[in-house]
Amino acid sequence: MRSKIMLGFAVCAGLFLCGQNVQASRAQGTDLSRYQGYTAVKGQASDEFAISQIGGINSGGIYTQATYQSQVATGIAQGLRMHTYIWYQVGSDIFKAKQCMDYFLPRIQTPKNSIVALDYEDGASCDQSANTDAIIYGMRRIKQSGYTPIYYSYKPYTLLHVDYKRILAEFPNSLWIAAYKDYSVTTTPDYAYFPSMDGVAQWQFTSCYRAGGLDGNVDLTGITDSGYKNGNPEKPETHTPAVDAGIKADNTPKRDISVGYTVKVNYSASRWTTGQYIPSFIKGNSYKVIQVSGNKVLLDGVMSWINKSDVEILQATAPVQSNNSSYYTVRYGDTLGGIAYRYGTTWQNLQALNGLSNPNWVYPGQRLKVTVNGYAQRAYTVRRGDTLSGISARLGVSVGHLVQVNRIGNPNRIYIGQRLVY
Template structure:
């Protein structure tokens, strides 16, 4: 999770021994590992290890300068479901000091939550100001909306800014504590932030080389919103969200698509444990778990964009598929509760800008349940109307923007980045 206050607490042996003596907090009731993602992990996220069971994605937040939406949230949720992981949500929570503002922020985000009812919606408070009463109200508001509330932060920061003991009576806590910034794959309970009602322990920000947050579920809270899972003999896992959303449906659609149906434009994750390319040459270990766009398909092999290497279909997992429903002339859609320009456009394989324009609106216009929208442009849609570009070695925002005749500032903004953000070979960028 970015923008974290990186606080390292020196724990003496005596205190470490005390933490080991607290089985309700140290000995994980569930023990599942998982990751959390913001925009910095890209459209499909960055996976940790094959044994991970959940991910928590940032939907956006409030910093004191207004509400912002995270452009990668929906596709990250879909990718988690496609990969058989339990997906959850968090909101950046900064400088929200009264219930009126808290209600405005939550009323913006809760209808847009793409993880199932019952899933975690956590408030990420690690900077700025808030107060105990406002947090208590917000956590109750989340629960009343049908989700499982949590509060995230570093124990020392939270204790110095709010009455953490009081908050722990209202919800389980998600606390972070790191002994160092070396690559860490398992929790070091000598640095466990002992406190009442800790549900998730974030034990490192360097779960993998290059940086990734690693978490462990101590109580089974990440099962919230899911009716279990099924793992096939081949090792593929299907999770069962308790309710459906556009993003979870997209994830399930990809999960249910066979490897033999992978096509150009799909996004695939290289399976952990894969050691060789299709031609038998040894594969670099850093490729494992990474996501790439399929550039070509030939028999049982697919060509990965960016690194331009062939790999067997059996060694990848499909995360997103470009297939969309066929839409005939004159089709309409009636807006449902929780819909957005993005979710409707995604459903029909349209650009949300085109969808809004076809209805005499902009993407900033408010839509209401019961509104009837035109979802076709007078022709049959067989492919998504979006244009994407797969980053290659040597590319920059300037060179890609120049290629497509758009501003590099627009290109960066369309992907939830700034022109100073790093882009990587194999990353898929939305053009228009």
């Protein structure tokens, strides 16, 4: 999630679990947005679930996450129970809440009964009761659509802006609360810093689940089993295109890997087929297969051969397409910056993508290309003193992702003025 919870917040939250049996599940997992890329990532090898952002609503209106469906598919392929969350910056505005639910609920790609969480951590009004009405409205719509509604935020924000007892009266054990001990890499929750509240089903206990940053969550009640038979991601209660693609990938034997498949390099892999050591930044990242020869495959971007036994299949078909439209029709009052924000890109990228000589010259009815191959395109121009690792940290993506999408043969060779897509 976007919010960062300070140590003091966690301490003030209380040191003991209140009315909560934390022995119920304790499965751990992550939450993901576009910053993690198109492949679901694990923080720890033992992770059992992930919650992917489909998009949301903010002061600029509805926006989507091009990474959502692909994350769901590749998460299922890795054995994760996949769920959904929505950025819910509606304040107390029921009209915005309805607009958000009308748009996103038909587009959910996780199974029926899976979690659909409302991320409410910004934009609250001064009217606590009206804020709570807007949240309950959204949760009712989620439940009516056949999903498991939960509320995400952190304790101080909730106590100030929301009557969470009203939420629990209608939706027991439906809170997902964030509170961090500190910002050190933390792989397991320290229950001395649990945000003591009634009804906490899930706790986000760190934003540093691994080096480089990733949210870590613990399921306290078994709520992440929702939508999955006996908690098995291969046996969801219902199917969607993204889930079906993930199950197909998981069930495809490695001997059947073909050109066009997406695979992940296993952490246990040690050498390319040429005998050279595989760099650590390659491991755990996903790559397209561009050639197959016997028991080895050639990976796009790194242009290296690897044994089929050293990879894991993430997508056995073409990537699941996002619901994003490739084009946007300009409406009255639109600006290029506002359109770019909605699609998770920059106005400079849209200007270049559409060949606009002046970014201020957009007009109602104009048709703008907003995505490339279904995904919003973002780019960074290399400056003096930059390194690929430094750029990856600044952009919130992995070195391996930059290497892959920019087809970089040697990650130590980048140059001033080079344009890196991320």
